Amino acid sequence: MIPDIPVDEIARRLLGARLRTEIEGTPTEVALTEVEAYGPEDPASHAFRGERNANRSMFKKPGTLYVYRSYGMHWCANVVTGPVGTGEAVLLRAGTPVTGEAAMRRRRGRDDHLCDGPGKLCQALGITGDLDGTSLETGPARLTLAGDIPGKVIATSRIGITKGTDRLWRFVLVQ
DNA sequence: GAGCCGATATTCT
DNA sequence: GAATATCGGCTCC
Numbered sequence: 001m002i003p004d005i006p007v008d009e010i011a012r013r014l015l016g017a018r019l020r021t022e023i024e025g026t027p028t029e030v031a032l033t034e035v036e037a038y039g040p041e042d043p044a045s046h047a048f049r050g051e052r053n054a055n056r057s058m059f060k061k062p063g064t065l066y067v068y069r070s071y072g073m074h075w076c077a078n079v080v081t082g083p084v085g086t087g088e089a090v091l092l093r094a095g096t097p098v099t100g101e102a103a104m105r106r107r108r109g110r111d112d113h114l115c116d117g118p119g120k121l122c123q124a125l126g127i128t129g130d131l132d133g134t135s136l137e138t139g140p141a142r143l144t145l146a147g148d149i150p151g152k153v154i155a156t157s158r159i160g161i162t163k164g165t166d167r168l169w170r171f172v173l174v175q
Numbered sequence: 176g177a178g179c180c181g182a183t184a185t186t187c188t
Numbered sequence: 189g190a191a192t193a194t195c196g197g198c199t200c201c
Contacts, residue, residue, distance in 0.1 A: 036193070044193075045193090046193075049186095053186095054185065054186070068193085069183090069184060069185070070184090070192070070195095071183065071192065071193095071195080072183030072184035072185075072192090072194090073183050073184075074183095074194050074195065076193060076194080078193085093193085110196095113195095113196090117194070117195070118194070119194050119195060120195075158193070159194095160193050160194075161192085161193060162191085
């Protein structure tokens with residue numbers, strides 16, 4: 001499912017892809033609009049200092065879902081990309097609702113800003129640490145790549161990091 | 176809309 | 189004890 005190309009190129013191609021979850025019988029789906037790539041020898045990456053308990057699934061095979069807790073209270077979802085053991089992943093930062101918007105409102109407890117941030121995206125889709133390490137092909141959360149990128153892509157520096165800020169590996173879909 | 180700030184878990188120094 | 193791939197609520201324009 002994940003092509004064998006550099007992680008930043010994969011990140012770019014994930015824009016417009018559909019991420020669908022079916023949690024407790026409730027289907028929800030978004031189209032991705034914002035992602036960030038994290039590569040090997042990348043000081044901003046969780047994998048930079050090697051494999052640990054918390055980032056174990058980042059080293060699994062491409063197409064694995066890597067979920068981690070951020071700032072103690074939010075979940076963030078990543079798509080593992082590199083071959084087994086490399087620790088490459090793409091952080092899914094934001095999307096637009098496609099199906100199950102009512103369920104997203106319920107989970108989020110509000111009617112706006114449903115999935116315009118990494119933590120919010122996970123909450124809207126019902127993604128938690130329980131899904132860490134599951135397959136995006138056969139698990140409760142599934143990814144479908146878009147044929148073409150539906151719009152214009154801009155690349156910027158990544159958000160919320162202090163190292164590796166020179167890499168323009170944050171990709172945002174506009175229009 | 177921009178800017179501050181508190182809440183909170185896990186890891187590393 | 190500090191840092192961190194954040195969010196939401198609150199201010200003040």
